[in-house]
Amino acid sequence: MLSIAKRGYMNILDFQNKKNNQEKISMITCYDYTSACMLAKTSVDCLLVGDTVAMTIHGFKDTVAATIDMMALHTAAVSRGAGNKFIVGDLPFLSYRKSFSSSIAAAQVLMQAGANAIKLEGAAGNLKIIRHLTESGVPVMGHLGLTPQSIHLLGGFKVQGKTNESAQRLQEAALALQAAGCFALVLECVPSQLAEKITKALVIPTIGIGAGPATDGQVLVYQDLLGLQTEFKPKFLKVYVEGAKHFSNGIESFVNEVKNGEFPQDEHCYKS
Numbered sequence: 697m698l699s700i701a702k703r704g705y706m707n708i709l710d711f712q713n714k715k716n717n718q719e720k721i722s723m724i725t726c727y728d729y730t731s732a733c734m735l736a737k738t739s740v741d742c743l744l745v746g747d748t749v750a751m752t753i754h755g756f757k758d759t760v761a762a763t764i765d766m767m768a769l770h771t772a773a774v775s776r777g778a779g780n781k782f783i784v785g786d787l788p789f790l791s792y793r794k795s796f797s798s799s800i801a802a803a804q805v806l807m808q809a810g811a812n813a814i815k816l817e818g819a820a821g822n823l824k825i826i827r828h829l830t831e832s833g834v835p836v837m838g839h840l841g842l843t844p845q846s847i848h849l850l851g852g853f854k855v856q857g858k859t860n861e862s863a864q865r866l867q868e869a870a871l872a873l874q875a876a877g878c879f880a881l882v883l884e885c886v887p888s889q890l891a892e893k894i895t896k897a898l899v900i901p902t903i904g905i906g907a908g909p910a911t912d913g914q915v916l917v918y919q920d921l922l923g924l925q926t927e928f929k930p931k932f933l934k935v936y937v938e939g940a941k942h943f944s945n946g947i948e949s950f951v952n953e954v955k956n957g958e959f960p961q962d963e964h965c966y967k968s
């Protein structure tokens with residue numbers, strides 16, 4: 697059996713090493729086998745099978761629609777395509793809030809589907825389960841700031857921690873997640889200055905999305921950074937490729953060549 701290091705994993709320990717060495721961590725969401733195969737050949741550190749799969753792949757309006765079955769299916773597909781990457785699986789809405797044993801069962805499903813760690817949102821009410829999971833060998837990534845599973849409570853996709861009081865609460869929550877055993881923390885949509893303060897206060901690395909440049913790493917949604925969707929363009933997003941344009945150019949070329957008989961050519965045909 698190949699050791700974890702030989703397979704080229706970013707090991708769990710590398711998250712801390714990277715923070716200690718001031719090397720930034722890159723994370724990209726991934727939901728399917730084809731994309732995972734492509735990402736496996738890149739130098740990205742870590743893949744997140746985020747519950748944003750409910751939106752990007754299944755077309756729901758928010759992540760509340762994600763289920764453990766959905767997350768397990770996509771985690772398994774990503775793991776088959778990118779077994780050389782460190783894969784974080786998102787525990788979906790309420791899957792870690794019903795009972796202690798059902799929370800453990802949900803984490804077990806994702807780990808056995810191929811995740812190397814799980815991520816869950818928020819601190820209040822989660823510390824006991826995080827402690828138990830980490831003591832049971834399951835690495836847990838925290839997630840604070842804009843926690844999309846609480847969208848109905850937050851009143852929309854809004855930047856969090858803008859007042860002194862809410863910034864203080866977020867800082868305390870970050871320290872509590874670290875004390876409970878989280879190995880890293882996603883900070884989503886918080887002012888850059890607050891993200892910097894939290895990043896400096898924590899020993900564990902922070903990975904930001906809409907949290908400015910001072911976090912120990914950055915994460916973006918695959919479809920967003922590749923320009924595969926053109927409707928959602930938040931301030932924090934940088935689009936690296938005009939993916940949707942390339943996609944439709946390719947499709948239109950195929951359709952035109954079929955119509956005018958240019959495809960298939962000899963090279964695409966079997967000989968008897």
Ligand code: KIV
Pocket residue numbers: 725744745746747748749786882884905915917
């Ligand atoms: O579900 C997700 O994709 C996430 C990222 C946006 C951090 O949690």
